[in-house]
Amino acid sequence: MTTAKESTGDSPRIESLEQLAHYIAEGEKPKDQWRIGTEHEKFVFCRTSLKHVPYEGENGIRAILEKLSEETGWAIIAENGLPIGLKGAGASVSLEPGGQFELSGAPLENIHQTCDEVHRHLHAVKKVCDPLGVAFLGMGFTPMATRAEIPKMPKARYDIMRRYMPTVGDLGLDMMHRTCTVQVNLDYASEADMAQKFRTSLALQPIATALFANSGLYEGKSSGYASYRAHIWTDTDPDRTGLLNFVFEDGFGYERYVDYMLDVPMYFVRRNGKFIDAAGLSFRDFLKGELPILPGEIPTMEDWEDHLSTAFPEVRLKRFLEMRGADGVPWAGICALPAFWVGLLYDEDALSAAWDVAKNWTTEMREQLRLDAAQYGFKAEIDGRTVQDVALEILDISRAGLRRRGRIGNLKDDETTYLDPMVKIAKSGITMGEATAKHFLEDLGGDAKALLEEKKF
Template sequence: MNWALRLEELERKVTTAKETTGSAPRIESLEQLAQYIAAGEKPKDQWRIGTEHEKFVFCRTTLEHVPYEGENGIRAILEKLSEETGWSIIAEGGLPIGLKGDGASVSLEPGGQLELSGAPLENIHETCDEVHRHLDAVKKVCDPLGVAFLGMGFTPIATRAEIPKMPKSRYDIMRRYMPKVGDLGLDMMHRTCTVQVNLDYSSEADMVKKFRTSLALQPIATALFANSGLYEGRSSEYASYRAHIWTDTDADRTGLLNFVFEDGFGYERYVDYMLDVPMYFIRRNGEYLDAAGLSFRDFLKGELSILPGEKPTMDDWEDHMSTAFPEVRLKKFLEMRGADGVPWAGICALPAFWVGLLYDDAALAAAWDVAKGWTTEMREKLRLDAAQYGLKAEIDGRSVQDVALEILDISRSGLRSRARMGNLKEDETTYLDPMVKIAKSGITMGEATAKYFLEDLGGDAKKLFEEKKY
């Protein structure tokens, strides 16, 4: 291969990660911050589905997580994936850190996990097609490199020290800050994977209904999609160890946001919350400035110690909104964040689950009826118990298994009402089938995998990885 020509091709396709320079519109009033969220409102016929999923990247011979550099490293994978898909490379400091194309992107997580952030699509059939195209391209690129991908919520055998670190400046800032605010934040960054879905709202009132319902039911999704039952080659003692990690990461920016259930909640109250979330960073001239622990309220007054006299722009606000990690996150859409990384067949189930519940009025009302009587204390306990016990947890005198089956029925009715047909003339309800099977069994993916690994495979990690890889 002519590497000079190859370099020229790559350079033509490289786009630099968005740089905040301070020249974007300045924030003049708090109303602008609420208006930023309100700008996400869309009429129902324009509601879309954006699915994100992360996966671990490992070497098939050593089972080690793949480092950034090297012939089969993350950098090589990104470059080859760019060639395969035609997507542009996103670079930071001259280094490839992601890809962009077809309204979607591939991003690089702190421990080398690769994430597909999907395009906003109209139905679950399109979402599943997107997932298949992406994973097919990934396999085509990675099979010759001896590299494969694993869909789990927590890496099953690697220690924290064995996880490579990726060259993104914001992650360096987070690595320094995380140990100050929790014991498991570094594990969250480097040893977890998730599947998420981003959904729209039509108005502030619609946002509130969807936020409350999805936030209350997020632990049900956690239990249903729990898939992190192993920890460094032994039982994690949790159905979702990933969900447990989030309970000891950073209380200032995580959790169930109980104020969402209070009277008067809306855009302005969420802005108040975000203003109290400590900052991580500010981007100026292509560089990340360490603002960890500083106050955005001080920034609004021009009193930030690292930029004295300077006030923030709307780009700064957009960045800051991405640094809160509650179980449901509000930006210009609602982001469902409660599920573990799952096998290929389960990826499409998460958007189907939430679309069925939130995009049909009758289903949304029925789902809220299930959870509206739960108190703050009950919801908080459920969050902890769902992580540890999965479908065996209880809420309001019922098993989570029972609640999950009811919620799945409601979701199925919502999807059936949408009546979005695929190429095989099936509607979107078919994508719920893997989760219905799990809910009926009462045994989570994490529990089943841990038992299979420890008992049936006798702790043979190579066999486990080969069987569970994408």
């Protein structure tokens, strides 16, 4: 969940609907300027108590941010005088509602650079956190803690969401406080290129969900799902989540996405550094100067940018496309997610081949696959094939796309090396979430401390 950026206070007023589509169109870039922005979240827990770390305290989130700022030289981002993130080197660190620690990476040219960035960040947080008795965990859903045991971060946007979420779904608060993800942000050259990448990645998002499924535990027991995190998203808020089936319609483009976003209920408006609760209100009314909380006021382009960040479909469009279907994963798997999608979407032949796999799937098939991939992982089926079979084919297509890119790293390997962990998992037919649940319950006898020590970064 990416948070809104700081307000500059000098954004132009919205005078026409064309401005809204133009804002998205301004993300177009020629192929030689396409970049890769990787985001990953992780849980923060105390190695002694095994509890999630609160905001305050000697080993709390605030202390970690301040010490990490000293270690890296990154500047502190504050809200109401409290540190809530860091920024530096074209990247940022932010806090999710339950204290999940997120690195939003810089836009980089290749996966080797992305992996270097991930390694630098994780080495830095490990150096800071080891003396504090704190560790990080990469999973899609926290394996032990109840919702009541999760601390809450002091961010006004999240307070608004906490009040609103229970009115639109049963699992939204779990999404906010007990899930983690890895995602990648990718570019497009034109409206047609955006539409093709959107369709292809949206159709295949459940395949990524199965490949990166890593939430098989729920409060110390089997969750019954390969990806409980993915299940949570099916009962969070139907107005702003899901597969967006209009993306597959003829003529889909920027204006159609704008129409969708105008129908997504608002969360907030920022004015003078404060978040004003607008949950459930209409951005269309805002455009007409009829927003009840700001009567007569017309929104700015910065308000539109904020609003774009409040929808959470499986693929999200801003000035780039965000791939959102994967669980949080161990350190070694973080680089695999951007490699998977770059191989498919940044090579024309791979993009065409990937679409060929999914182009005949109907709306009903895609919707069922979303549900089944979350529960059954590789055992789910689509169009007479197992997800395992489809995943292995898609991995082959991605590998070919990465090979044609020919980006060589310091060890003289190309980017295909980052797919190896996923290929191994797919060939096994057992998701990370299923394997972890079995290992915890059978091999470790339900020993939470042993599991967290094994799985920590």
